[in-house]
Structures are given as structure tokens and as C-alpha cells.
Amino acid sequence: MADDAEKLRADARANRDRILDAAREALAADPEASLHSIAKAAGVGQGTLYRHFATREALALGVYRKDVDAMVALAPGLLARQPPLQAFRSWCDRFAQYGRRKRAIANIVHAAMTEQDVRETYWPMVDAVRRLMAACEGSGEIAPGADPEDFLQLLGCMMQIAPTPEGEARARRLLALAFRGLGAKE
Amino acid sequence: MADDAEKLRADARANRDRILDAAREALAADPEASLHSIAKAAGVGQGTLYRHFATREALALGVYRKDVDAMVALAPGLLARQPPLQAFRSWCDRFAQYGRRKRAIANIVHAAMTEQDVRETYWPMVDAVRRLMAACEGSGEIAPGADPEDFLQLLGCMMQIAPTPEGEARARRLLALAFRGLGAKE
DNA sequence: GATAAAAACGGACACTTATCCGTTTGCGGG
DNA sequence: CCCGCAAACGGATAAGTGTCCGTTTTTATC
Structure with a gap:
């Protein structure tokens, strides 16, 4: 069930969580918020966002x-x-x-x-x-x-x-x- | 029925037709051909394409x-x-x-x-x-x-x-x- | 605690859609 | 014929998606 985020390096896990937090907030405000802006809000590069969530x-x-x-x-x-x-x-x-x-x-x-x-x-x-x-x-x-x-x-x-x-x-x-x-x- | 392309200036009409021809061919080859490439194939600017077909x-x-x-x-x-x-x-x-x-x-x-x-x-x-x-x-x-x-x-x-x-x-x-x-x- | 390999990072890049606006052009009235 | 102007043009531009790759960081090992 909690099989995602398993065996991730500590920094990766932290980034993942920050992305999810930023995304939750951004998507609540605007369901079509740009992935770019979400990455920025999370304080990570776009590459990081896309690596964690491909789409x-x-x-x-x-x-x-x-x-x-x-x-x-x-x-x-x-x-x-x-x-x-x-x-x-x-x-x-x-x-x-x-x-x-x-x-x-x-x-x-x-x-x-x-x-x-x-x-x-x-x-x-x-x-x-x-x-x-x-x-x-x-x-x-x-x-x-x-x-x-x-x-x-x-x-x-x-x-x-x-x-x-x-x-x-x-x-x-x-x-x-x-x-x-x-x-x-x- | 043929209410499109009515009252168009001659050059506009010609461009419209060329766009449709180019699009027919391009879309047949690749259904997701970029609108940009279609405009280029038709020999018109992107603005022209979008003016004729908004989406x-x-x-x-x-x-x-x-x-x-x-x-x-x-x-x-x-x-x-x-x-x-x-x-x-x-x-x-x-x-x-x-x-x-x-x-x-x-x-x-x-x-x-x-x-x-x-x-x-x-x-x-x-x-x-x-x-x-x-x-x-x-x-x-x-x-x-x-x-x-x-x-x-x-x-x-x-x-x-x-x-x-x-x-x-x-x-x-x-x-x-x-x-x-x-x-x-x- | 040093170190090397793996893992992860992040921004530059390539490509697309869509708009905007200064320039060109067709065309009806003089 | 030519002139003015609305119509049309087309490329620069903005903004978004998704990828690639050189650099940094973590972690396991010694």
C-alpha cells in the first residue's frame, strides 16, 4: 500500500514530500497550475519534479x-x-x-x-x-x-x-x- | 452548408485552402503533427494558421x-x-x-x-x-x-x-x- | 573520517501551443 | 489609375511540457 517512496535516498524522500506539499496547495488554488511553477514553489528543479512524477x-x-x-x-x-x-x-x-x-x-x-x-x-x-x-x-x-x-x-x-x-x-x-x-x- | 470561407479576401481564401491541403497531408502522416509544422508546410506564418483555425x-x-x-x-x-x-x-x-x-x-x-x-x-x-x-x-x-x-x-x-x-x-x-x-x- | 560509486539534483534546452502587433496587401471609391 | 484602409499576414514572443546531462550529494565501505 505504502509501496511508493520506498528505499529512497533521504534527500530524495524529502524532496518528494516537499513536491507533494507544494502540489497540494498549488492544485487546490488552480487545478491547472503549471508543473514548472509547482517545482519552483517546492524549491526543486523541474528535472526533480519529473523524475518523481513522470506526468x-x-x-x-x-x-x-x-x-x-x-x-x-x-x-x-x-x-x-x-x-x-x-x-x-x-x-x-x-x-x-x-x-x-x-x-x-x-x-x-x-x-x-x-x-x-x-x-x-x-x-x-x-x-x-x-x-x-x-x-x-x-x-x-x-x-x-x-x-x-x-x-x-x-x-x-x-x-x-x-x-x-x-x-x-x-x-x-x-x-x-x-x-x-x-x-x-x- | 458551404458557409465557411465565405466573403473572404482572395488571398485569405487561397491561404485557407493551402493550409487545409497541407494539414490533410500532414495529419494523414502523423495525427499529432505540430501546428507549427503544418503552417510551415503550407507556406504561411503561424498567425495565419491560428487566425483561420483557432484550435x-x-x-x-x-x-x-x-x-x-x-x-x-x-x-x-x-x-x-x-x-x-x-x-x-x-x-x-x-x-x-x-x-x-x-x-x-x-x-x-x-x-x-x-x-x-x-x-x-x-x-x-x-x-x-x-x-x-x-x-x-x-x-x-x-x-x-x-x-x-x-x-x-x-x-x-x-x-x-x-x-x-x-x-x-x-x-x-x-x-x-x-x-x-x-x-x-x- | 576518507573515498568512490550510485543516486539524485536542477537548470539549460528543444519543442509545442497560442497570442500579439507592426507590416503588407487586396480592393472598392474617387 | 491610385489611394486609403480594412483585412490579412507572419514572425517575434510568452508560456507550458518534457528531456538530457554535467554536477552535487548521500551512503556504504574501509
């Missing part, structure tokens, strides 16, 4: 990993407290909405599905979906056989919708459509 | 407009030759697949849904979907009430999938899921 998404992942993990960890709790289908629905709803609000998260999800170096993040998310789907299949609330990865791709799509009122409405409709596609009873 | 997508649209129009124009023909649902399915399939193959098209569709200056392209596409959907509703093959724009967003999503064998398979599954979501009979 903007990798950096965002460093900053938001806790959030992503929390999202993933939410699934079991929901399943314990609600009927499977309801848990599945509300998890998807929250996840997609979170991505719509924090653009960086949406980009992480998208990158996770396509780029190699962020791919490790992918599996916990797929797994959360898999559990939720399996529970729903078990209770007969959705048709069996759907692919969790497929569905995650769909969620990624819904994160790209703007968080305007109309956007939210569209996302709700699309999520409903996706659930009907899974064979969910109304 | 990469706008340029791509200039180059591929005929293709997009052809895609849109395909719908009525399909409806005339096949049962509505089958026509709808095959249109979506072709459209999404085409986008997967020609990344520029996918970007155009995505830009059309979000950016202002490409938005005009959006409506003919929405309209094609609307006609197909209406025909299916009319024949009772899908449930009424779905929003064409919603569905187009979904198609845009399927264009972002890589055109690998697995990607194609996933796209097929997702399209099937979307149709079930619309209430289509198998």
Missing part, C-alpha cells in the same frame, strides 16, 4: 491517492449498510460526482484506464466495482456477466461531464441508463 | 468535415434499408468505430460537445441520433423518452477506447449495454 496525472495521483483510496474503501461499508443495488448505485453516484467536481480525479481515472504508469491505481477501483457488481448479481438485482472494467469506463465517461446543473442531470440519466443496461430493476 | 480541433474539423457530414448523412440511408433498431445499431457501431480509428474524429466529437467554436458541428450529429432514435421509438423497439445528446455523449466515450482487439470487444459490449439501457429487445 501531471502521476503527480495528481500522489496528491489525491488518499482520496481515491477512500473512495475505493467506501464500497464495503455501503454494502454492509444497504441492499446491494442501492449500495452500487450510490457508490457510482458519489464516485462520478466526485470526479466531476475535482477534475484531477477524473483525469486520474482516465489515465488509469489508458496509461501504463498509473495502471496500478486501476485495479483497486476495478475491484470495488467488481465487489459491488458481484453483490448485486448475488441478490439477483442485476443480470450476471457484466464486466467491471467496462462499467468503470462508463463511470470515467460520466466524470467528464461538466458539474453544471444540466451536466449533473445528464449524468444522472446516463447512470440510470447504464443500470438498466445491467438489467437492474427500477 | 487543433477546428483545423481537424476543416479537414474532416466531409467525413463527418458523410457519417451524419448515412443515417437516412440506413433507415431506408433496414429495420429501425438495426439501422440505429449499425450506425452507432460504424460511427464509434470510425472515431476509434481516426483519433482526430473522436477529438472533434468530444470538442463539439464541450467547446463553443466547434459546437455547430454538434447539431447535425445530434440530429442523426435523434432521427434514428425516433424511428426506433416509433416501431416500439426502444423505450421512448431517451435524450439523443445523452446517447451521443456515450458514443463519444466509446470513441476514446483504443482500437485494439480487446478495445473493440469492449466497445461492442458497451454499445450492447447502452442499447439494453434504452430498452432495446435483444
